[in-house]
Structure formats: C-alpha cells, structure tokens
Amino acid sequence: MSAEADELAPPMANGEVVFDEPWQGRTFGMARAMAEAGFFTWDEFRAHLIAAIARWENANLAAGAAVYQYYVHFQVALEELLAQKGLIGCASLHDRTETLRARPVGHDHAHDHEH
Amino acid sequence: MSEPSQASLRAEALESLLIEKGLLTEEDIDNTVATYNERIGPMNGARMVAKAWVDDAFRQKMLADGTAAVAEFGFEGGEVQKLVVVENTSQVHNMVVCTLCSCYPWAVLGLPPRWYKDPAYRSRSVREPRAVLAEFGVDLAPEIDIRVWDSSAEVRYMVLPLRPEGLDNATEEELTQIVTRDSMIGVARL
Numbered sequence: 001m002s003a004e005a006d007e008l009a010p011p012m013a014n015g016e017v018v019f020d021e022p023w024q025g026r027t028f029g030m031a032r033a034m035a036e037a038g039f040f041t042w043d044e045f046r047a048h049l050i051a052a053i054a055r056w057e058n059a060n061l062a063a064g065a066a067v068y069q070y071y072v073h074f075q076v077a078l079e080e081l082l083a084q085k086g087l088i089g090c091a092s093l094h095d096r097t098e099t100l101r102a103r104p105v106g107h108d109h110a111h112d113h114e115h
Numbered sequence: 116m117s118e119p120s121q122a123s124l125r126a127e128a129l130e131s132l133l134i135e136k137g138l139l140t141e142e143d144i145d146n147t148v149a150t151y152n153e154r155i156g157p158m159n160g161a162r163m164v165a166k167a168w169v170d171d172a173f174r175q176k177m178l179a180d181g182t183a184a185v186a187e188f189g190f191e192g193g194e195v196q197k198l199v200v201v202e203n204t205s206q207v208h209n210m211v212v213c214t215l216c217s218c219y220p221w222a223v224l225g226l227p228p229r230w231y232k233d234p235a236y237r238s239r240s241v242r243e244p245r246a247v248l249a250e251f252g253v254d255l256a257p258e259i260d261i262r263v264w265d266s267s268a269e270v271r272y273m274v275l276p277l278r279p280e281g282l283d284n285a286t287e288e289e290l291t292q293i294v295t296r297d298s299m300i301g302v303a304r305l
Contacts, residue, residue: 018152018226023123026130028151028226029144036147039138042193043268050215057234070217070232072122079129088132096128 156225161294210301218266
C-alpha cells in the first residue's frame with residue numbers, strides 16, 4: 001500500500017493529487033474527451049482497459065519485478081480502441097512516437113515532461 | 116528508456132495525431148483535465164454524507180437510490196449511473212474495490228487514489244479485507260462484519276461512514292469538512 005505516498009504528494013485544489021505526471025492527465029483527458037464526443041462509449045474503453053491490465057498482470061505479477069503503472073495500461077487501452085475504431089492506426093502512432101523520440105534534447109514544445 | 120517515459124512519448128504522439136486529424140482540440144483535453152483536477156473530487160461525496168447525517172429523509176433516499184441522491188446535487192463527472200450507497204453501522208463495516216480495473220464513482224469521489232488501482236489492493240481486499248484494513252490503520256473488532264463491494268461495469272459503490280460521536284451541535288457544513296475520501300471508500304473510520 002502506498003497511502004503514505006499519497007499524503008506526501010502536493011495537494012490539488014480539491015485536496016487530492018489526481019495525476020502523478022502530466023502525460024497521465026493528457027491520456028486520461030484524451031480518453032474522456034473522446035468518449036464525451038461520442039467516438040466510443042466508456043464501457044467500450046473499460047473493456048480494453050480491463051484486458052490491458054489483465055494481460056500485464058498475467059505476464060508480470062508472478063515475476064514480481066515489474067512496477068505496475070496504471071496509466072500505462074490506460075494509454076495502451078486507448079491506443080487499441082482507437083486502432084480498432086480505425087481512427088488512429090498503430091503504424092502512424094508508432095512513426096509519430098519515433099519522430100518525437102528523435103527530437104534533440106531541449107527542443108521546444110507545448111507540454112512539460114521528463115527529459 | 117523507462118516505461119513511463121515511453122508512455123509519455125506515446126501520449127504526446129497520440130495527442131498530436133488526434134489534433135492533426137481534427138478529432139480533438141488541445142482545449143478539449145485541457146478542459147477535461149482541469150475539470151477532473153479541480154471540480155470533481157471527494158468533496159462532493161462529503162457533502163452527500165454530511166447531508167445524510169443531518170437529514171434522515173435524504174439518508175433514506177441515498178441508501179435507496181444513490182444515483183437519485185447525486186442528481187439532487189447535480190454533480191458532474193459521471194460514473195454514477197448506478198450508484199449504490201452502503202451504510203456502515205456499529206455491526207457492519209463496508210469497503211469498496213474494483214478487482215478488474217479501477218471502476219470508481221467519479222462524480223462523488225473524483226478519480227481514484229494510486230493505491231486503489233494497485234494490484235495488491237485489488238486482489239487482497241477480497242481475499243483478506245481485515246488484514247488490508249489493519250494496514251490502513253482500521254482495526255475492527257472480530258464481531259464486526261466486513262462487507263467488500265466489488266465494482267462492476269454497471270454498479271459503483273460509496274460508503275456512508277458512521278457519524279462520529281460528540282458532534283451533535285455541528286452544522287452540515289462543519290460535518291462536510293470531517294468526511295474523508297478514505298472513509299467513503301471504507302478504508303478509514305471517522
């Protein structure tokens with residue numbers, strides 16, 4: 001349990017820390033905003049999330065070494081659902097990710113994140 | 116590269132593609148994040164609990180139909196289409212979990228804390244709730260019955276904690292301030 005860690009993190013306006021890192025908020029925000037816009041239902045998203053978590057747990061929990069990162073599964077679920085809906089293909093997402101990775105250190109972009 | 120950094124790149128890549136294709140705007144995402152960061156949280160559930168403590172008709176309504184009780188307040192945030200409120204008593208202690216993922220009544224509790232999504236909490240709450248509660252500092256007498264409610268695609272749960280003794284003269288507003296998130300998940304007593 002990491003209840004203590006929760007208490008140590010900086011509080012938000014409502015007294016809770018919701019996202020540990022900015023990208024987690026972006027991932028959550030994309031999924032919610034797309035569901036609200038009607039691209040998919042939240043139940044559809046949930047089914048992908050449950051599957052992504054179960055896959056990871058089956059592969060990693062027994063080994064015990066890997067660290068569970070909830071929003072990583074959230075991101076995976078969103079990617080899979082958008083691919084299934086034909087909205088964003090795996091290949092284009094992969095290419096864009098590699099393009100972003102290849103940016104020089106100290107590049108200028110909109111969202112702060114770690115590097 | 117570590118997993119979170121990889122996920123961070125994937126998230127950034129996905130956002131840029133969605134915006135490029137005109138499926139979402141940056142503002143859509145900003146607004147959604149701000150809403151869940153600032154306007155939706157356990158302070159909403161606390162208001163319901165305090166009202167239930169001072170208004171028995173509302174308490175009964177909340178226990179009979181949690182969704183209708185939320186509607187009275189008009190909280191945004193969703194995930195309460197079927198909200199079941201379970202009441203702690205001197206004989207029964209309730210706690211809430213989602214064993215499959217992280218289902219949680221956002222409109223009343225906000226987004227779930229880190230430990231709620233953790234595999235350890237999700238699996239152990241069902242298997243050994245008394246031990247898990249003890250780790251949260253809740254030592255229950257053996258005769259108190261523990262009920263664990265596993266959220267599902269259809270149903271979300273929230274605990275109505277016991278009103279602490281000695282607060283007979285407290286106003287509803289004052290009572291709202293003492294209700295914690297953890298008490299409404301059932302991993303704390305007030």
